[in-house]
Every structure is written in structure tokens, then in C-alpha cells.
Amino acid sequence: MIGVLNPAAMRAATALLTRAPKALTANKAPAQVTNRSLPDLPRPLPSVLSQRHGTPGFGRQDTMTRINNRTGLAATSAPRTGPACNAEPLLHDAAPASPAAELLHTARALYAEVVLAYEAGKKSGNKSAGTADEARRYDALQQLANMQAQAREQGPSMWVYLSEAIPAGNCDELAKSVVVRALQQGVDSGLLYLGDRRGEQTVFDHVAALVAPDHVTLEQLPATLTFDESAWQNVLIVDPWAELVCAPSEYITRYADTMDAWDAQGMQLMNLRGDLVRPTDPSVNIGNHEKTFDRAGTAELKAAVKDHRNGWRSRFIEKQWKIGS
Structure with missing residues (x-):
């Protein structure tokens, strides 16, 4: 999968754009959004503490039900007390019954x-999702390349803005958005990197987010293949790309279940070689790849959130950076 658009993936994306059907590229000048139409940054994010208990304003209940259904959530409104994966509705009338439930x-x-x-x-x-979906995917690849270029030019603080808007997102962008939003709301969070390098070549990578209670130090999480180590027991994995929220001990199995479901739906995924393959193909499965806490990437996001609070918006507006739409 493409997390960050690394050189190999960038070449594959460029090749796809180059050979895109004329119907997709004709008269298609990317629209530009200037600072005049940027949202008011930093805009307040929906409050996790209020919205998850059903306070109006987070979104319609039918939207929450749809997300519940697509991730296999139960219909009951009774909160659970353990860090089980995808086990309860998003909104509740009552407060969580335990710290573990609070974290979930x-x-x-x-x-x-x-x-x-x-x-x-x-x-x-x-x-x-097939031939009819290629125009949308082409637009997403263009947007992702634009986002990566702007992040390289503007620096990590750009991800704070992009995490609010999410004009497009693969696993890397979605995980960063979770981490940024969590940090902005006082929740300890970081990046989980799953990767496999053979010599100088990266043959697999995937990124998800971690959220942790106050007593857990993410930097102390050991590298792992199976999440069997006790240090992983008190954190949760949030992986919007794979439609998962779960305990690490369940992540590998739940991820495989998602790939099986996508395969049954006829979905295809682009691997790091730029090939579209079935979701069950080994080149896009987390398998026995090493899983580590991304200290460097997390530190960048924490610094970016802090910089954003200290006036990054004014510098952004002054330079009139443009975000493709």
C-alpha cells in the first residue's frame, strides 16, 4: 500500500497519470483554492468528550449508524468495559464505565x-472499485501528490491543516489526521509503522494511529510481529484506511477480515510497485511485517501541532499557500 508516496510509488502514480484516459485529463485544469476561501484556522474540532455521548452537532445519527454498520459494530447502546475491537456504537447517552471504555x-x-x-x-x-472508479482515483492521486509536495515545501505543520480538510488520503494521511486530532484534544497519540525493507528497497509499508491512556508511554512500545508483548495491551489502534478501531492483539486478524471483505466486493488495491492487486495479495497484507512505534514521525506531528497553536495559521495565510481541490 501507499503510505507516504515514496519514490517507487511516486513513479507508479506518475505512470498512471501519464497513461490516464484522455477523458480523464482533457480540459482538466486542477482547481485552486486560495487563502480567500480557506476555512478559519485553527477551527475548533468536534469535541470527542461531548460528541461521543450523543451531544447534537457531531453528525446525524444515520451517519453514525452507517459507520457502525460498515465496521461491523453491534446495535446495542450498552457500553463495554474492555478494549475490544469495533464492539459498540459511536454515540452513547451515558459516560464510559471505566478508563478502558473511555479510551475506546x-x-x-x-x-x-x-x-x-x-x-x-x-x-x-x-x-x-473498478473501471467506473478510476476517474475518482486519478483525482485522488493528483491530490495526494500535491499534498506531499506542499508538505515538503511548507514543513510538517502543513499536515495540521491537511488533517482537518483531508482532501484525499491513503493510510499515511488518515493516520496522521487521527494523531493530529487526538493531540489537539489532549489525547496521547502516535504513528504505528508496519514495514518491510529488502536491502535498499521498501517492499511493504502501512501506517495506522495509536491512542494511549495517560499511564502509557508510547516511546516504550517494543518492535513486534504479533503484538503479544504486554506493553501493547493498554493501547488501541485506529486505522481509518482499513476501517478498524481495535486492540493490537486483534489487529492482524481484523485487518485480514477487512481484506477478505474487500476482496468479496471486487475491490483492488495498489501496491508499492504500482500494480492493482486483490486485497488478499501478499504484497498488500500486513502479515509478519515488523510493527514499530514511529518515533520520528510522531515527534514531527507533535511539534507541528505545537507550532500550529503558536501562530502557524498567520504565516500560512501570509505566504498564500494554495491547496488543490
Whole structure:
């Protein structure tokens, strides 16, 4: 999968854009949004604490039900007390019954916020629902390349803005959006990197987000293949790209279940070689790839959130950076 558009993936995306059908590219000058139409930054994000308990304003209940259904959530409104995966509705009338339930509520509310923003944009450039979906995927690849270029030029603080808007997103962009939103709301969060390098070549990568309670230090999480280590027991994984919120001990199995479901729907995924393959293909499955806490990437996002609070918006507006739409 494409997390960050690395050189190999960028070449594949460029090749796809180059050979895109004329119907997709003719008279298609990318629209530009100037600072005159930017949202008021930093805009207040929906409150996790209020919205997950059903306070009006987060979104219609039918939208929440739809997200519940697509991730296999139960219909009951009774909160659970353990860090089980995808086990309860997003909104509740009562407060969580335990710290573990509190963390699960928080993780799933963050997931919902990101999914709602993601689905309003061009979505993923590495997911294809067939020929009829290629125009949208082409637009998403263009948007993702633009986002990556602007982030390189503007610096990590750009991801704070992009995390609010999510004009397009693969696993990397969606995970960063979860982390940024969590940090802005006082929840400890970081990036989970799943990767496999053979020599100088990256043959697989995937990115998800981690959320942790106050007593857990994410930097102390060990590298793992199976999440069997006790240090992983008190954190949760939020992976909007794979439609998952779960305990690490369930992540590998739940991820495989998602791939099976997507395969049954006829979906295809683009791997790092730029090939569209079935979701069950080994080149896009997390399998036995090493899973690590991304210290460097997380540190960049934490610094970006802090910089954003200290006036990044004014510098952004002054330079009139343009965001493709």
C-alpha cells in the first residue's frame, strides 16, 4: 500500500497519470483554492468528550449508524468495559464505565471524525472499485501528490491543516489526521509503522494511529510481529484506511477480515510497485511485517501541532499557500 508516496510509488502514480484516459485529463485544469476561501484556522474540532455521548452537532445519527454498520459494530447502546475491537456504537447517552471504555470511546470518536472528513474528499488513491472508479482515483492521486509536495515545501505543520480538510488520503494521511486530532484534544497519540525493507528497497509499508491512556508511554512500545508483548495491551489502534478501531492483539486478524471483505466486493488495491492487486495479495497484507512505534514521525506531528497553536495559521495565510481541490 501507499503510505507516504515514496519514490517507487511516486513513479507508479506518475505512470498512471501519464497513461490516464484522455477523458480523464482533457480540459482538466486542477482547481485552486486560495487563502480567500480557506476555512478559519485553527477551527475548533468536534469535541470527542461531548460528541461521543450523543451531544447534537457531531453528525446525524444515520451517519453514525452507517459507520457502525460498515465496521461491523453491534446495535446495542450498552457500553463495554474492555478494549475490544469495533464492539459498540459511536454515540452513547451515558459516560464510559471505566478508563478502558473511555479510551475506546475516544478512539472510535476520532475514527468517526476522520472518516466523515475523508469521505467528503477524493478518498484514497490506492483503492479501486473498478473501471467506473478510476476517474475518482486519478483525482485522488493528483491530490495526494500535491499534498506531499506542499508538505515538503511548507514543513510538517502543513499536515495540521491537511488533517482537518483531508482532501484525499491513503493510510499515511488518515493516520496522521487521527494523531493530529487526538493531540489537539489532549489525547496521547502516535504513528504505528508496519514495514518491510529488502536491502535498499521498501517492499511493504502501512501506517495506522495509536491512542494511549495517560499511564502509557508510547516511546516504550517494543518492535513486534504479533503484538503479544504486554506493553501493547493498554493501547488501541485506529486505522481509518482499513476501517478498524481495535486492540493490537486483534489487529492482524481484523485487518485480514477487512481484506477478505474487500476482496468479496471486487475491490483492488495498489501496491508499492504500482500494480492493482486483490486485497488478499501478499504484497498488500500486513502479515509478519515488523510493527514499530514511529518515533520520528510522531515527534514531527507533535511539534507541528505545537507550532500550529503558536501562530502557524498567520504565516500560512501570509505566504498564500494554495491547496488543490
